[in-house]
Amino acid sequence: MxxxxxxxxxxxxxxxxxxxTRARARGVHLLVAVxxxxASSRRSIDLAAQFAGVVAAVGFHPSWLTAPLTPADLTALEQLARHPSVGFIGEIGLDGVEAKLSVEDQRQAFRAQxxxxxxxxxxxxxxxRDAFPTAIAEFAARGLPSAGAVVxxxxxxxxxxxxxLDLGLYLSVGKPVIRPENAALRAAIRGxxxxxxxxxxxxxxxxxxTTEPADIGDIAREVARLRGCSLEEVARATTDNLRRLLGARGPLGAVE
Ligand SMILES: [Zn+2]
Structure with a gap:
C-alpha cells in the first residue's frame, strides 16, 4: 500500500x-513539496532532487505576497517551473483572511500563475480561504487549468x-476530517x-x-471509516489521483 x-x-x-524517513516507514512514499x-520554490526543487518520491510545487502563495507580481517575478517562476522535478504550480490562490494584497492584486497574481x-x-x-465565490467565478469564466487543479x-x-466538484476540481483533505466536531466536513467526505x-x-x-507526512495513514483510515470502505481502497484511489495529476512528471519509478 x-x-x-x-x-x-x-x-x-x-x-x-x-x-x-518516518513517512516512508509508514507507507507514505509520494510527497508534494509545495x-x-x-526562495522556497528553489528549495523545494532541491529537495525533490535529494529525496526519491518528492515532487516540487512552485509558486507565489497569496498570503505571502507583499507587492503585486511583476514580470520579473513571473519570469523567475517560469524558469523554476520548467525544472523536471516540478509537478505542480502551487500553492497559489486567493486569501480573504491573511493576505496583505487587495483582492484585485491577488487576482492578478492568481491569473498570471x-x-x-x-x-x-x-x-x-x-x-x-474565505474567497470561494471569487475563485468559483474565476474558474467558471476561464475554466480550470488543462492539467487539473486541487483545492x-x-x-x-x-x-x-x-x-x-462540478467545476472539475480535486479536493484534498487533512487532519480536520478526524475531529468529530467537524460534522459538516465529515458528511461531505462521504459524498x-x-x-x-x-x-x-x-x-x-x-x-x-506537530503533524507530518507520516500521519497520512491516520487521515486515510478515518476517510475509509466515514465512507465504509477499506483503507487500501482509499490509499489506492488517492495515490492514483495524485499520479494522474502528475502524469509523466511523477516520480513513478521511485514509489514502486
Ligand atoms: Zn500550505
Missing part, C-alpha cells in the same frame, strides 16, 4: 530527512464540495467521489503544529 501527501511544506524544515515564494500552469501543462495546487485543505460542507479525493498534512514547522 502506497500513501501520498499532496501538500507538505518541506522547504520550511532545516533538515527534512527525518520527516521523509512552496510559497521564489494559472496562465503559466496552462502554458507549461502543469496542474495547480490551490490555496483558497488544498478542503474543510467545507457538502454544498461547497458539490460546487467545486466526494474517490477519484477526486487527495490526502495531505499541510505540515509546517510551527509551534504547536
Amino acid at each position: 502506497i500513501l501520498a501527501d499532496a501538500h507538505v511544506h518541506l522547504h520550511a524544515y532545516a533538515d527534512p530527512s527525518g520527516i521523509v 512552496s510559497i515564494d521564489l 494559472l496562465d503559466l500552469a496552462d502554458r507549461l501543462g502543469l496542474p495547480v495546487n490551490l490555496h483558497i 488544498h485543505y478542503f474543510v467545507g460542507d457538502s454544498a461547497l464540495a458539490g460546487q467545486l 466526494i467521489p474517490l477519484d477526486r479525493l487527495l490526502l495531505e498534512t499541510d505540515a509546517y514547522p510551527l509551534p504547536g503544529r
Whole structure:
C-alpha cells in the first residue's frame, strides 16, 4: 500500500530527512513539496532532487505576497517551473483572511500563475480561504487549468464540495476530517467521489503544529471509516489521483 501527501511544506524544515524517513516507514512514499515564494520554490526543487518520491510545487502563495507580481517575478517562476522535478504550480490562490494584497492584486497574481500552469501543462495546487465565490467565478469564466487543479485543505460542507466538484476540481483533505466536531466536513467526505479525493498534512514547522507526512495513514483510515470502505481502497484511489495529476512528471519509478 502506497500513501501520498499532496501538500507538505518541506522547504520550511532545516533538515527534512527525518520527516521523509518516518513517512516512508509508514507507507507514505509520494510527497508534494509545495512552496510559497521564489526562495522556497528553489528549495523545494532541491529537495525533490535529494529525496526519491518528492515532487516540487512552485509558486507565489497569496498570503505571502507583499507587492503585486511583476514580470520579473513571473519570469523567475517560469524558469523554476520548467525544472523536471516540478509537478505542480502551487500553492497559489486567493486569501480573504491573511493576505496583505487587495483582492484585485491577488487576482492578478492568481491569473498570471494559472496562465503559466496552462502554458507549461502543469496542474495547480490551490490555496483558497474565505474567497470561494471569487475563485468559483474565476474558474467558471476561464475554466480550470488543462492539467487539473486541487483545492488544498478542503474543510467545507457538502454544498461547497458539490460546487467545486462540478467545476472539475480535486479536493484534498487533512487532519480536520478526524475531529468529530467537524460534522459538516465529515458528511461531505462521504459524498466526494474517490477519484477526486487527495490526502495531505499541510505540515509546517510551527509551534504547536506537530503533524507530518507520516500521519497520512491516520487521515486515510478515518476517510475509509466515514465512507465504509477499506483503507487500501482509499490509499489506492488517492495515490492514483495524485499520479494522474502528475502524469509523466511523477516520480513513478521511485514509489514502486
Ligand atoms: Zn500550505
